[in-house]
Amino acid sequence: MKQELVCPACESPDAIPSFRATDRFLGTTSRTFQLYRCRSCDVVFIFPTPSNQDLSSFYPSGYCWADDDPLNRRGVRARKRLEDIYRRFVLQDHIQFILRTVRRLQGESRPIDLLDIGCSSGTLLHELSRRGIPVCGLDISEEAVTYAREVYRLECEVGDLEHFPWKDRTFSIITLFHVLEHVANPRAFLGSVRKRLRTGGVLIVQVPNLRSWQFRCLGRRWHGLDVPRHLVNFPETALKDLLGRSGFQVLRQKRFSLRDDAAALLSSLFPVLDPKGRSVRERSETARAKSSGLSEMFLDFAYFSLLLPAVPLALCDSLAGHGATIMIEAQSL
Numbered sequence: 001m002k003q004e005l006v007c008p009a010c011e012s013p014d015a016i017p018s019f020r021a022t023d024r025f026l027g028t029t030s031r032t033f034q035l036y037r038c039r040s041c042d043v044v045f046i047f048p049t050p051s052n053q054d055l056s057s058f059y060p061s062g063y064c065w066a067d068d069d070p071l072n073r074r075g076v077r078a079r080k081r082l083e084d085i086y087r088r089f090v091l092q093d094h095i096q097f098i099l100r101t102v103r104r105l106q107g108e109s110r111p112i113d114l115l116d117i118g119c120s121s122g123t124l125l126h127e128l129s130r131r132g133i134p135v136c137g138l139d140i141s142e143e144a145v146t147y148a149r150e151v152y153r154l155e156c157e158v159g160d161l162e163h164f165p166w167k168d169r170t171f172s173i174i175t176l177f178h179v180l181e182h183v184a185n186p187r188a189f190l191g192s193v194r195k196r197l198r199t200g201g202v203l204i205v206q207v208p209n210l211r212s213w214q215f216r217c218l219g220r221r222w223h224g225l226d227v228p229r230h231l232v233n234f235p236e237t238a239l240k241d242l243l244g245r246s247g248f249q250v251l252r253q254k255r256f257s258l259r260d261d262a263a264a265l266l267s268s269l270f271p272v273l274d275p276k277g278r279s280v281r282e283r284s285e286t287a288r289a290k291s292s293g294l295s296e297m298f299l300d301f302a303y304f305s306l307l308l309p310a311v312p313l314a315l316c317d318s319l320a321g322h323g324a325t326i327m328i329e330a331q332s333l
């Protein structure tokens with residue numbers, strides 16, 4: 001069936017070709033994809049949308065983080081443990097953002113239960129459950145959900161909003177961290193999310209920000225575009241408008257992420273150092289045969305040496321209102 005060229009955020013047909021790009025970070029395909037810009041809301045999107053079969057091939061094994069090593073090498077396991085400590089440390093501002101919402105709802109004597117859609121292997125949910133918050137997670141990756149269940153003992157299910165495993169259950173908080181940009185029809189998706197929230201329930205959503213200085217400087221090389229996995233890329237205003245049209249009231253936003261912003265700059269400039277790309281290559285047998293523990297340690301050292309000076313740069317961008325990511329709390333009306 002021929003796809004119609006309309007903006008996936010505002011439905012305007014006034015979209016123009018912007019640039020072509022390929023999978024720079026995971027190398028899952030050599031195809032190039034055409035990105036269009038909506039002249040009405042400035043959203044940039046891939047058109048035509050790849051088929052579901054193609055989309056699933058863009059998410060290889062190793063896409064979701066796990067601390068195991070297919071070959072059970074001692075050096076790799078030690079490295080993964082250190083990585084786990086780092087990942088939990090940089091999640092702190094996500095956690096603080098959520099805790100502020102939890103405290104507000106508790107102050108209003110509202111019950112608290114949180115669903116993380118796109119929960120991956122469950123590190124964030126594990127941190128929240130350790131703080132006494134009732135949580136559950138949903139992800140399309142069976143590999144990730146199995147990990148979250150077996151390692152963290154979390155209530156996680158494989159599925160999506162169309163194949164929702166909890167039938168009539170609703171939640172007081174739903175989180176979408178780096179999910180909405182992967183969805184071909186974000187309007188319909190937010191409508192389905194809203195149905196899973198109780199009246200006055202809260203949506204917390206984070207996406208890469210197309211209004212960022214990183215995108216302005218790096219263009220198609222920017223990690224935040226992550227072609228062909230990110231189907232729709234939002235500037236902050238377009239995301240807020242979309243939330244408003246989908247029945248949400250924006251309450252607050254945060255334009256800095258300790259986990260994501262400096263890392264996006266670094267991965268854009270040095271894709272070979274990108275941790276997700278390395279994790280995927282780690283799972284590929286040919287790459288594993290070529291790499292040694294020593295070369296991986298050198299890449300770790302290079303990554304963290306460059307990450308430290310990138311953090312203040314990313315912080316300056318966000319203070320100027322042009323951070324690489326935007327995190328929003330919005331209430332269902």
Ligand SMILES: [Zn+2]
Pocket residue numbers: 007008009010011012038039040041042043
């Ligand atoms: Zn638009």
